[in-house]
Amino acid sequence: MSGEHPVYPFSAIVGQDNMKDALLANLVNPSIGGVLIRGEKGTAKSTAVRAVADLLPERDVVKGCMFRCGASDIRNLCSSCREKIAAGETPETERARMRVIELPLCATEDRVAGTLDIGHAITKGQKKFEPGVLAMANGNILYVDEVNLLDDHIVDLLLDAAAMGVNFVEREGISYSHPARFMLVGTMNPEEGDLRPQLLDRFGLVVDVEGEKDTARRSEVVKRRLGFEKDPVAFCGRYEPEQQKIRDRIAVAGKILGDIEPDDRLIDTAVRVSLSLGVDGHRADITLVKTSLAFAALDGQKDVGKEHVLKAACLSLPHRMRRRPFDESHADLRSVQALIGECYSCP
Amino acid sequence: MNAEFPLPAITGQDDAKKALLCALASDRIHTVLITGDRGTAKSTLARSIGVLAEGRQVLTVPQNITYDRLLGSIDLETTVSTGDVRLTPGLLKQADRQIIYADDINLMEEEVVQSLLNTAETGSYTLEREGFSRSIATRFLLVATMDPQEGDLTPGQMDRFDLSVRLDAITDAGLRGEIVKRRLLFERSPADFFREFWPATDALNGKLEAARERLPYVSIPEALADLISSLCLELAISGQRGDLAVAQAAAALAALDGRDNVVFEDVKLASLLALGHRRKDNPDSRQKANPPQSGETTDGKENRGTESPDRESSPGSSPGRIQAGQKNPDSRQGQNGPTPHQGYDQVFDIGSTFDVIRYLDEKSEKTTARQKSGRRTRVRSSDSSGHYRSFRLPGKNRNDIAVDATLRAAAPYQQVRRHTGLAISVEKADLREKIREKKAAHTILFLVDASGSMGVRQRMVAVKGAILSLLIDAYQKRDRIGLMIFRGTGSRLLLPPTRSPDLAVRMLRTIPTGGMTPLTAGIAEAYGLLSRGKYAGTGENKSIVILTDGRVNVPVRGGTPPAELADLARRIAGSGIRFVIVDTESGFPRIGRALILARDLKATWFRLEDLSGRRLAAFVQDTIYTYR
Numbered sequence: 001m002s003g004e005h006p007v008y009p010f011s012a013i014v015g016q017d018n019m020k021d022a023l024l025a026n027l028v029n030p031s032i033g034g035v036l037i038r039g040e041k042g043t044a045k046s047t048a049v050r051a052v053a054d055l056l057p058e059r060d061v062v063k064g065c066m067f068r069c070g071a072s073d074i075r076n077l078c079s080s081c082r083e084k085i086a087a088g089e090t091p092e093t094e095r096a097r098m099r100v101i102e103l104p105l106c107a108t109e110d111r112v113a114g115t116l117d118i119g120h121a122i123t124k125g126q127k128k129f130e131p132g133v134l135a136m137a138n139g140n141i142l143y144v145d146e147v148n149l150l151d152d153h154i155v156d157l158l159l160d161a162a163a164m165g166v167n168f169v170e171r172e173g174i175s176y177s178h179p180a181r182f183m184l185v186g187t188m189n190p191e192e193g194d195l196r197p198q199l200l201d202r203f204g205l206v207v208d209v210e211g212e213k214d215t216a217r218r219s220e221v222v223k224r225r226l227g228f229e230k231d232p233v234a235f236c237g238r239y240e241p242e243q244q245k246i247r248d249r250i251a252v253a254g255k256i257l258g259d260i261e262p263d264d265r266l267i268d269t270a271v272r273v274s275l276s277l278g279v280d281g282h283r284a285d286i287t288l289v290k291t292s293l294a295f296a297a298l299d300g301q302k303d304v305g306k307e308h309v310l311k312a313a314c315l316s317l318p319h320r321m322r323r324r325p326f327d328e329s330h331a332d333l334r335s336v337q338a339l340i341g342e343c344y345s346c347p
Numbered sequence: 348m349n350a351e352f353p354l355p356a357i358t359g360q361d362d363a364k365k366a367l368l369c370a371l372a373s374d375r376i377h378t379v380l381i382t383g384d385r386g387t388a389k390s391t392l393a394r395s396i397g398v399l400a401e402g403r404q405v406l407t408v409p410q411n412i413t414y415d416r417l418l419g420s421i422d423l424e425t426t427v428s429t430g431d432v433r434l435t436p437g438l439l440k441q442a443d444r445q446i447i448y449a450d451d452i453n454l455m456e457e458e459v460v461q462s463l464l465n466t467a468e469t470g471s472y473t474l475e476r477e478g479f480s481r482s483i484a485t486r487f488l489l490v491a492t493m494d495p496q497e498g499d500l501t502p503g504q505m506d507r508f509d510l511s512v513r514l515d516a517i518t519d520a521g522l523r524g525e526i527v528k529r530r531l532l533f534e535r536s537p538a539d540f541f542r543e544f545w546p547a548t549d550a551l552n553g554k555l556e557a558a559r560e561r562l563p564y565v566s567i568p569e570a571l572a573d574l575i576s577s578l579c580l581e582l583a584i585s586g587q588r589g590d591l592a593v594a595q596a597a598a599a600l601a602a603l604d605g606r607d608n609v610v611f612e613d614v615k616l617a618s619l620l621a622l623g624h625r626r627k628d629n630p631d632s633r634q635k636a637n638p639p640q641s642g643e644t645t646d647g648k649e650n651r652g653t654e655s656p657d658r659e660s661s662p663g664s665s666p667g668r669i670q671a672g673q674k675n676p677d678s679r680q681g682q683n684g685p686t687p688h689q690g691y692d693q694v695f696d697i698g699s700t701f702d703v704i705r706y707l708d709e710k711s712e713k714t715t716a717r718q719k720s721g722r723r724t725r726v727r728s729s730d731s732s733g734h735y736r737s738f739r740l741p742g743k744n745r746n747d748i749a750v751d752a753t754l755r756a757a758a759p760y761q762q763v764r765r766h767t768g769l770a771i772s773v774e775k776a777d778l779r780e781k782i783r784e785k786k787a788a789h790t791i792l793f794l795v796d797a798s799g800s801m802g803v804r805q806r807m808v809a810v811k812g813a814i815l816s817l818l819i820d821a822y823q824k825r826d827r828i829g830l831m832i833f834r835g836t837g838s839r840l841l842l843p844p845t846r847s848p849d850l851a852v853r854m855l856r857t858i859p860t861g862g863m864t865p866l867t868a869g870i871a872e873a874y875g876l877l878s879r880g881k882y883a884g885t886g887e888n889k890s891i892v893i894l895t896d897g898r899v900n901v902p903v904r905g906g907t908p909p910a911e912l913a914d915l916a917r918r919i920a921g922s923g924i925r926f927v928i929v930d931t932e933s934g935f936p937r938i939g940r941a942l943i944l945a946r947d948l949k950a951t952w953f954r955l956e957d958l959s960g961r962r963l964a965a966f967v968q969d970t971i972y973t974y975r
Contacts, residue, residue, distance in 0.1 A: 109734055116751050122754070125423070125770030125771050160410045168408075169411060173415055196497075271527070281387045286530050289531065290531070
């Protein structure tokens with residue numbers, strides 16, 4: 001890592017395997033739909049999210065494009081890039097690293113959606129679109145800390161863009177649309193209140209994290225943190241080989257994922273599980289299949305095994321179970337595990 | 348560049364597809380609503396019509412829309428450079444002869460919804476803004492989606508939708524598997540996927556085109572027209588929109604089927620599409636049709652209470668229902684008295700009306716289980732958060748300038764003003780500030796007398812029940828519910844205002860009771876909690892529900908307890924927090940202290956006697972939400 005502000009390396013995070021798995025699965029297949037991390041303060045939630053950026057390979061983006069359009073992603077270009085290509089130009093590209101864009105709780109609507117460029121309007125007398133957070137988030141990770149406290153109308157904007165992958169702006173004299181495909185990562189403390197079910201359903205995976213209980217591991221957390229703060233650059237250097245291993249793993253997994261098709265057993269299992277839980281809608285089935293595939297790919301395998309489905313089920317189902325208020329849903333998850341075991345028992 | 352999922356590739360949901368095809372085939376169907384739980388392909392379905400629209404564009408109304416873009420506003424660039432005041436058309440005008448798509452329409456502002464629906468229905472709207480006053484004609488098809496769990500539209504708005512369909516998650520394992528497979532294929536390569544379904548899409552397009560040509564010549568036999576009228580009467584559909592919509596949908600269905608005459612089956616399906624959301628005897632809409640001001644919630648609860656036993660306790664009728672259900676189109680004809688091909692002079696008696704009604708009952712059974720709820724209340728926001736709704740001449744909030752409106756106000760004068768290097772010169776008189784709006788959340792704090800007086804146990808049961816049932820509905824309204832008790836020498840916040848039912852259950856497991864009655868301190872504490880710090884946020888509706896018999900017996904500052912209480916009550920009455928007193932005094936003689944307190948606090952007062960937790964919740968909701 002060679003930036004000016006080194007981030008704590010992903011590989012140096014102690015434990016929290018579920019959270020790491022969930023993030024990695026999303027890096028391999030962003031269409032899984034992001035991660036919601038629930039847990040108390042101080043459980044390395046934010047650290048993990050920020051650390052993810054360093055794991056991603058640089059990608060080619062159109063030079064000077066304010067939405068950082070992917071040069072190879074022809075389907076999701078912004079209007080100006082599309083025009084350029086349609087006019088026969090080959091846009092210049094540059095290498096860019098994926099970034100973590102933070103959406104602060106106090107963000108106003110115009111800053112999220114984008115708005116009229118005031119300076120341009122006053123000095124030139126012309127209307128111009130000033131991109132907002134959703135524009136910056138295109139192709140990046142959109143991170144919302146305390147997502148359950150986000151203002152309701154901002155949530156509506158987020159849902160709108162997340163659902164379509166496009167941010168349509170029709171406000172303050174501006175009519176504009178641009179690609180807004182991002183990996184949504186949220187963290188929250190469940191004691192502060194629940195997340196709106198509609199937004200909850202948009203998160204592909206949900207992880208519940210707890211503080212480390214083991215004494216030796218707790219002190220390891222502290223040691224590493226102190227080591228990092230003392231000399232971040234040296235610390236990151238020490239973990240660089242580990243980081244590279246993870247990067248390679250993601251790259252390999254991405255390639256494998258392009259080659260594998262879900263087999264009937266996997267789809268059948270996903271459907272049976274969803275039906276037995278009475279989940280809302282069809283997102284659960286689709287996410288379970290995608291996540292299982294991603295886990296298999298991360299293990300370097302082309303065949304999805306029982307363990308991949310089990311792991312995927314724990315992350316993709318609990319928040320989609322039809323909510324009977326006031327009962328705790330762990331019992332259901334056990335029956336899911338039994339069902340998956342059954343589906344994968346006969347060869 | 349087509350990234351949409353093609354309509355023929357959507358598995359199942361035949362009624363919904365029919366509804367969309369009807370709307371595309373007919374020029375008289377202007378509005379279609381697709382409802383359903385999250386993840387039931389509402390948006391996928393609605394957006395899929397883009398490929399079928401034959402040159403018609405699909406324009407999206409985003410949640411962030413402001414009025415100037417919806418209705419139109421002054422053309423800033425031309426006006427500044429030429430001094431000629433010109434209008435930029437808004438989305439409604441741009442959508443002329445096109446399609447407007449509104450995702451989650453129930454989350455949009457009331458006025459946006461009204462403008463969309465009114466304009467779609469009448470084909471024009473009046474612009475009265477920024478010096479423009481004109482009537483603008485525009486004709487478009489509005490396709491909207493909503494998840495009723497997030498809040499409903501009003502019955503009046505529902506009635507404006509010509510057709511409405513509800514999507515349910517498919518429960519057939521084979522079909523579900525197919526859905527997953529197709530979705531993954533689509534994401535892997537949209538272009539290949541599109542190509543694979545191109546023949547089907549193309550065929551559908553051909554069918555649509557033929558239907559559009561045929562539609563003007565489709566006729567409805569008189570007997571069927573009568574059937575439609577008697578059906579609407581029987582279902583107590585108010586107004587004529589329902590009748591018209593059934594007739595138009597039936598005609599479109601006939602045309603899509605390649606026929607020149609409407610048959611019974613067309614009317615049946617058309618009724619499902621056009622009347623399902625307008626029905627009065629559907630317990631759901633019946634209660635919504637009540638005047639929203641009074642007793643809506645209580646009625647709702649009662650209806651809900653009687654509804655399920657009704658349905659379950661009539662086992663005799665269920666076999667008949669299943670027969671009339673006819674999910675399989677092939678079995679439809681055999682089981683119904685009048686079959687479609689018996690000729691047009693067939694008289695459709697009251698029996699066929701009930702055939703259709705039974706069919707509607709069967710098809711919409713799942714929807715009737717929906718719960719009541721109005722839309723969330725909205726309040727003007729006084730800081731710079733919230734949705735930018737409109738603008739006004741600056742008042743107190745000078746920091747939140749509506750730049751677009753200010754520039755538009757300045758634009759016409761640019762030719763005559765002196766410029767200092769800037770293209771636009773803005774003067775003080777041009778300044779406009781934003782009016783912002785927020786969805787209002789209610790914070791309801793229960794303040795419960797847990798002293799040793801009579802009936803404390805019953806009181807606690809009622810309160811727990813009320814808190815939990817309020818929290819169940821809380822996520823629609825974004826309410827926060829808290830509980831504070833007072834006993835002995837002071838008060839204790841047992842449940843900080845929360846939206847989380849899980850937390851509430853954990854915190855409410857045990858409630859200590861017994862001791863003296865420090866009512867004054869309790870009220871002071873509760874008032875302090877909601878008026879200071881974390882919960883003091885402006886623009887929120889805050890209520891304190893006090894359950895007490897009013898017999899205060901602990902002094903705060905050494906005065907007589909009742910005098911101190913009265914003094915405090917008068918000081919905090921009318922300070923923005925609403926009080927509700929639930930009088931727990933029972934038996935004889937009654938002293939009526941709580942009533943006196945209610946008067947001092949300017950509170951709503953009622954008796955707890957015999958109120959169950961649910962009823963208490965209903966009362967509280969009723970008083971609090973109908974306030975203002």
